[in-house]
Amino acid sequence: MVTCFQDADSEDSAALSRHTSGVPIQPPPLPDVSRETVGVSASDTPLGDQVAADALRKMRLRGRMFPRPSDTRVIAVANQKGGVGKTSTAVNMAAALAVGGERTLVIDLDPQGNASTALGADHGAEALSIYDVLLGGHGLAEAVVPCGSQNNLWCVPATIDLSGAEIELVNEPKREYRLYEALGDLRRHRRRMEEDRLDYIIIDCPPSLGLLTLNAFVGAKEVLIPIQCEYYALEGLSQLLRTIELVRDSLNPMLDVTAILLTMYDPRTNLARDVVREVTEHFPRQVMRATIPRSVRIAEAPGFGQTVVTYDPHSTGALSYQEAALELAERAGGNHG
Numbered sequence: 001m002v003t004c005f006q007d008a009d010s011e012d013s014a015a016l017s018r019h020t021s022g023v024p025i026q027p028p029p030l031p032d033v034s035r036e037t038v039g040v041s042a043s044d045t046p047l048g049d050q051v052a053a054d055a056l057r058k059m060r061l062r063g064r065m066f067p068r069p070s071d072t073r074v075i076a077v078a079n080q081k082g083g084v085g086k087t088s089t090a091v092n093m094a095a096a097l098a099v100g101g102e103r104t105l106v107i108d109l110d111p112q113g114n115a116s117t118a119l120g121a122d123h124g125a126e127a128l129s130i131y132d133v134l135l136g137g138h139g140l141a142e143a144v145v146p147c148g149s150q151n152n153l154w155c156v157p158a159t160i161d162l163s164g165a166e167i168e169l170v171n172e173p174k175r176e177y178r179l180y181e182a183l184g185d186l187r188r189h190r191r192r193m194e195e196d197r198l199d200y201i202i203i204d205c206p207p208s209l210g211l212l213t214l215n216a217f218v219g220a221k222e223v224l225i226p227i228q229c230e231y232y233a234l235e236g237l238s239q240l241l242r243t244i245e246l247v248r249d250s251l252n253p254m255l256d257v258t259a260i261l262l263t264m265y266d267p268r269t270n271l272a273r274d275v276v277r278e279v280t281e282h283f284p285r286q287v288m289r290a291t292i293p294r295s296v297r298i299a300e301a302p303g304f305g306q307t308v309v310t311y312d313p314h315s316t317g318a319l320s321y322q323e324a325a326l327e328l329a330e331r332a333g334g335n336h337g
C-alpha cells in the first residue's frame with residue numbers, strides 16, 4: 001500500500017457518493033478480442049508486448065460506433081492540482097469523440113491557453129475568445145472556431161486577457177452564471193439557425209478553484225477528474241470534491257462527477273499499479289477502465305498544434321484516448337439527458 005493518498009480517506013468516498021447519482025456506472029464490456037482471436041502472439045519483450053497490446057486495441061476500436069447522447073453533455077475537466085493532464089485529456093478526448101462522429105466543442109477556460117494551442121486555434125490578443133464572452137458581452141457562437149481540418153470539432157479559445165478575469169468577475173453581477181448563460185444562448189442560437197445540436201461541450205479548467213472553474217461547474221452537468229499516477233495523487237481531492245458538493249448544494253444541483261481518468265500511467269512501476277488499485281478502491285464507480293499511459297507522442301503533439309489523435313493516430317497514447325472517449329460515450333452521463 002503506497003502512502004500517496006494523504007487526502008484519500010473515507011470522507012472522499014462519502015463526499016463523492018453524495019454528489020454522484022448513486023446509479024452504478026457500468027460501461028458495457030468490450031467485445032471478446034483476445035490475442036488468439038486476432039492472431040497476435042505473446043512476446044518476451046516490453047516492446048513486443050506494447051505492439052501486441054496496441055494491435056488488440058485497434059481491433060477492439062475498429063468499427064465501434066459512438067452512441068450519440070440524447071442531449072448535449074457538458075463536461076468540465078477539472079483538478080486544481082497543476083499538470084495532471086487536464087488539458088491533454090480535454091483536447092484528446094474531444095478529438096477522439098469528434099473522430100467517432102460526435103459534434104464536439106472545447107471551451108478553453110484556462111488563461112494559459114494550452115487547449116487552444118493543442119487545437120490549432122488562433123489565440124493571439126486579437127482573437128475573439130472566452131474572455132469576450134464572459135466579460136465583453138459577446139455571444140459564445142461568435143467565438144466558436146473550427147479546429148484545423150478535423151470534422152465535428154470546434155473550439156472557443158482563451159487569450160491572455162483571461163488572466164485578469166478572475167479579478168474582473170468578482171464585482172460583476174451573476175458572476176458565477178456567466179458561462180451557464182452563454183451556453184444557454186448558444187443552444188438557442190443554434191436552434192434558431194437550424195444548426196445540429198452539439199453532442200459534447202468539454203471545458204478545460206485552470207489549475208485553481210476560482211471563479212473560472214466555478215463558472216465551469218455551474219455551466220456543466222458532469223465533471224471529469226484526471227488524476228496523475230504519482231505520489232500524492234489524491235492530494236487536494238477532498239477540497240475539489242467539497243467544492244463540487246457546495247456548487248451542487250447552492251448553484252447547480254445537476255452537477256455530477258461522472259468519471260475519474262488515470263493519466264501518465266506507467267504499468268512497469270509498482271507505484272502506478274498501486275495508484276490504480278487505491279483509486280479504484282475509493283472510487284469504484286467513477287474510475288474509468290481506460291488509463292492514459294505516459295507517452296512522448298501525447299506530450300509533443302501540442303507543439304504541432306495538434307491532438308495526439310490526429311498527430312499520431314496509431315500511437316499508444318492516441319489509442320488510449322480513443323478507448324477512454326468510447327468509454328465516456330458509452331457511460332450514462334449521471335444526471336444528464
Ligand SMILES: Nc1ncnc2c1ncn2[C@@H]1O[C@H](COP(=O)(O)OP(=O)(O)OP(=O)(O)O)[C@@H](O)[C@H]1O
Nearest residue numbers: 082083084085086087088207264293294295298299
Ligand atoms: N500521458 C502523458 N504522457 C506524457 N506527457 C503528458 C501526458 N499527459 C500530459 N503530459 C504532459 O504533461 C504536462 C502537463 O499536462 P497538461 O497540460 O495536460 O496538464 P494540466 O493539468 O492541463 O496542466 P495545468 O494544470 O497547467 O493546466 C504537459 O507538458 C503535457 O504535454
Ligand SMILES: [Mg+2]
Nearest residue numbers: 086087110114
Ligand atoms: Mg491545462
